[in-house]
Amino acid sequence: MPSIEPNRSRRSAASHTAILDAAVELVAEVGYARLSIEAIATRAGVGKQTIYRWWPSKGAVLLDAFLRKNTGDSENSPGLPDTGDLDADLKTVMRASIEELHDPAFEKPLRALTVAVLTDDALAEEYLRRFEAPTREVKKQRLRTAQESGQLPDDLDLDAALDAIFSPLTQRWLFRTGPLTADYADRMVEVALDGIRRTDSAISR
Amino acid sequence: MPSIEPNRSRRSAASHTAILDAAVELVAEVGYARLSIEAIATRAGVGKQTIYRWWPSKGAVLLDAFLRKNTGDSENSPGLPDTGDLDADLKTVMRASIEELHDPAFEKPLRALTVAVLTDDALAEEYLRRFEAPTREVKKQRLRTAQESGQLPDDLDLDAALDAIFSPLTQRWLFRTGPLTADYADRMVEVALDGIRRTDSAISR
Numbered sequence: 001m002p003s004i005e006p007n008r009s010r011r012s013a014a015s016h017t018a019i020l021d022a023a024v025e026l027v028a029e030v031g032y033a034r035l036s037i038e039a040i041a042t043r044a045g046v047g048k049q050t051i052y053r054w055w056p057s058k059g060a061v062l063l064d065a066f067l068r069k070n071t072g073d074s075e076n077s078p079g080l081p082d083t084g085d086l087d088a089d090l091k092t093v094m095r096a097s098i099e100e101l102h103d104p105a106f107e108k109p110l111r112a113l114t115v116a117v118l119t120d121d122a123l124a125e126e127y128l129r130r131f132e133a134p135t136r137e138v139k140k141q142r143l144r145t146a147q148e149s150g151q152l153p154d155d156l157d158l159d160a161a162l163d164a165i166f167s168p169l170t171q172r173w174l175f176r177t178g179p180l181t182a183d184y185a186d187r188m189v190e191v192a193l194d195g196i197r198r199t200d201s202a203i204s205r
Numbered sequence: 206m207p208s209i210e211p212n213r214s215r216r217s218a219a220s221h222t223a224i225l226d227a228a229v230e231l232v233a234e235v236g237y238a239r240l241s242i243e244a245i246a247t248r249a250g251v252g253k254q255t256i257y258r259w260w261p262s263k264g265a266v267l268l269d270a271f272l273r274k275n276t277g278d279s280e281n282s283p284g285l286p287d288t289g290d291l292d293a294d295l296k297t298v299m300r301a302s303i304e305e306l307h308d309p310a311f312e313k314p315l316r317a318l319t320v321a322v323l324t325d326d327a328l329a330e331e332y333l334r335r336f337e338a339p340t341r342e343v344k345k346q347r348l349r350t351a352q353e354s355g356q357l358p359d360d361l362d363l364d365a366a367l368d369a370i371f372s373p374l375t376q377r378w379l380f381r382t383g384p385l386t387a388d389y390a391d392r393m394v395e396v397a398l399d400g401i402r403r404t405d406s407a408i409s410r
Contacts, residue, residue: 033324111323118320118379119238132382152402159383160392161401163373168365171372174323177337178364187365195400196366197357 018044019051020065024109027062032112037061059116059123066113067130080142086151087189089142094169094185101173101180114174136162165192223249224256225270229314232267237317242266264321264328271318272335285347291356292394294347299374299390306378306385319379341367370397 022043027035035058041048055061081089100106117127139162146152152161168188172178227248232240240263246253260266286294305311322332344367351357357366373393377383 031324115320115323118316118323119236124381128380128382132380156401157392160373160389160396163376163382163393164369164396164401167372167376168368170376171368175333175337176329177333177368184365187362188368191365191369191397191400193400193402195396195398195403196361196369197398198400198403 015044015046015050016054019046019054019061020068023058023061024065024105027112028105028108031108032058032115035112057116057120057123059113059120060126062109062113062116063123063127063130066109079138082142082145084149086142086146087193090165090189090193091186094166094189095182097169098180098182098185111174139166161192165189168192220249220251220255221259224251224259224266225273228263228266229270229310232317233310233313236313237263237320240317262321262325262328264318264325265331267314267318267321268328268332268335271314284343287347287350289354291347291351292398295370295394295398296391299371299394300387302374303385303387303390316379344371366397370394373397 019040022040023035026039026043030039037048037051037058040058040061041051044051051061055064081092083089101110113127117124136159140158143152143156143158143161147154147156165188168191169180169185172184173180178184224245227245228240231244231248235244242253242256242263245263245266246256249256256266260269286297288294306315318332322329341364345363348357348361348363348366352359352361370393373396374385374390377389378385383389
């Protein structure tokens with residue numbers, strides 16, 4: 001029966017896509033707390049058991065939905081921009097992140113996924129392995145290029161450097177402690193590169 | 206009936222305390238997702254209606270429980286340590302935060318409150334007003350002292366400075382991207398003060 005498997009596999013792929021689409025749409029509409037597997041199944045036109053066969057939780061569905069668009073795959077990623085000017089390239093990246101965060105269709109599912117990750121240890125482990133670690137590697141690659149051209153110290157702690165550059169924006173977004181503006185993106189890149197003791201000289205550079 | 210009101214008010218205060226205690230204990234045991242007003246009421250020995258009379262949600266109960274111990278009240282706060290050495294004082298504060306985060310009785314309720322804040326706009330507003338803003342003011346006061354003694358530029362953006370100093374630790378804690386160690390605390394203070402371009406000179410200073 002050679003024709004059955006391809007059909008089944010096509011149906012499977014279509015259900016898979018429908019489930020991820022439904023999860024992203026629904027979570028933007030009702031938020032994470034009110035998102036249910038049942039509602040995802042109804043919207044996707046599949047049975048609940050189909051979802052549970054592939055995913056252990058609604059958070060796991062959201063992670064796959066997110067990874068579909070943001071593979072975080074360092075081998076296939078285009079990488080960070082590299083014009084040779086580290087300051088400018090980091091500002092480009094931060095400004096692009098801010099634009100994405102202003103789009104509710106992106107922001108709401110990402111916030112929901114974040115909440116799931118903060119409360120589910122198994123999902124957190126998967127998130128770190130499948131998204132955070134490869135994304136970090138892509139960013140580190142840009143810092144290494146800057147090291148090679150003498151713009152950053154050779155023995156810089158790259159993890160500490162990435163934390164310094166990117167944490168403030170994530171933090172301000174999550175806790176809504178202030179507006180997410182291009183100015184803020186620029187300022188935080190300057191502060192991360194030159195430190196708060198020397199921020200002025202950084203700004204006027 | 207002058208004796209009735211004092212008794213009622215004493216009973217009220219006792220119930221209030223019992224509810225906050227129960228919420229903190231329970232959330233450390235079962236996590237935020239499985240925390241319910243019903244379970245808090247049972248543990249506190251009060252009716253559900255008593256809780257709903259005072260708080261709109263389990264997140265609001267957690268905020269009050271947290272504020273009870275960490276008032277974030279700039280007028281009554283002891284403030285940040287001030288030995289005259291900004292680097293050392295910030296490291297002291299960051300190391301103390303890390304110690305607290307290693308205590309599950311503190312960490313679990315704080316993580317639960319954070320999740321609640323990230324998903325509940327009304328609670329987020331209250332959290333910013335009652336905890337984040339006064340805490341920020343206490344920290345800014347320490348930076349102003351450093352400005353007065355010439356250790357920081359006069360026109361430093363204090364909010365950007367606080368984001369740079371404190372966000373990496375919060376981030377690493379929330380997403381579990383690495384170990385929370387005293388070394389990390391020291392490193393991130395040095396990076397925030399002197400920037401990743403100059404981290405080496407900062408370390409060897």
